[in-house]
Amino acid sequence: MCRQLVGGGFTTILTARDPERGLLAAKNAGVDFQQLDVASEHSVHAAISEIARRHTRIDVLVNNAAVHYDSWQNAADADLDIVQEALETNLLGAWRTSLATVPLMRQNGWGRIVNISSQGGSLASMGGGTPAYSVSKAGLNAFTRILASELAGTGILVNSVCPGWVATDMGGPGGRPVEAGAASVMWAILLEDDGPTGGFYRDGKPLPW
Numbered sequence: 001m002c003r004q005l006v007g008g009g010f011t012t013i014l015t016a017r018d019p020e021r022g023l024l025a026a027k028n029a030g031v032d033f034q035q036l037d038v039a040s041e042h043s044v045h046a047a048i049s050e051i052a053r054r055h056t057r058i059d060v061l062v063n064n065a066a067v068h069y070d071s072w073q074n075a076a077d078a079d080l081d082i083v084q085e086a087l088e089t090n091l092l093g094a095w096r097t098s099l100a101t102v103p104l105m106r107q108n109g110w111g112r113i114v115n116i117s118s119q120g121g122s123l124a125s126m127g128g129g130t131p132a133y134s135v136s137k138a139g140l141n142a143f144t145r146i147l148a149s150e151l152a153g154t155g156i157l158v159n160s161v162c163p164g165w166v167a168t169d170m171g172g173p174g175g176r177p178v179e180a181g182a183a184s185v186m187w188a189i190l191l192e193d194d195g196p197t198g199g200f201y202r203d204g205k206p207l208p209w
């Protein structure tokens, strides 16, 4: 994702909660690093303040962090601690970083917020299983719609994007290459000013909610 942003001409900051691994990843991608734990109010505030201090503006926010693709449990026997952790990171993490970033985007009258969601959060096709993950992504999709509607006309476009099944740590082997998942996200970053907001997409095509 960071490499594609750099390719698009963006000054890019990779964030991660583990500074050692984050710094290494940022170095490999040729981008800046900022420590960030989206589950911590303090960390989000400190990170966004530092980025704003160094760069004066934030144009694009990619809410990518997520945990607990809980294929091992069902809603009927779920560990609610797991559900709570998933909501804390997957939903509230994106909400927190948006809260901290939107004022900066408003100042410039321009912004792109991309919430990395999943078809697992689509109510249209939702069945049993992965309850923590699916509920958190359905919540994230609702957040996308509400925020997009509230920011209509400000120059800030907010969309949910599913990267598809991607061969990452979470996706495991067999998924498509990370470059393809990242390209699905880039589409929502590179939208023209009159582009869509408040939608749910994969590879630039609408997904059912």
Ligand SMILES: NC(=O)c1ccc[n+]([C@@H]2O[C@H](COP(=O)([O-])OP(=O)(O)OC[C@H]3O[C@@H](n4cnc5c(N)ncnc54)[C@H](OP(=O)(O)O)[C@@H]3O)[C@@H](O)[C@H]2O)c1
Pocket: 016, 017, 018, 036, 037, 038, 039, 040, 063, 064, 065, 066, 067, 089, 093, 116, 117, 118, 119, 162, 163, 164, 165, 166, 167, 168, 169, 170, 171, 172, 175
């Ligand atoms: N892979 C797929 O097939 C697939 C499909 C649909 C949607 N998605 C979505 O795509 C996004 C990226 O997933 P992925 O496949 O790359 O998963 P991943 O390999 O598990 O990576 C998730 C990343 O989120 C980070 N993270 C977790 N909690 C965090 C926190 N509190 N603060 C900051 N970072 C945190 C993790 O950091 P650590 O390394 O420190 O744990 C990890 O780097 C997620 O939103 C996921 O739901 C993935």
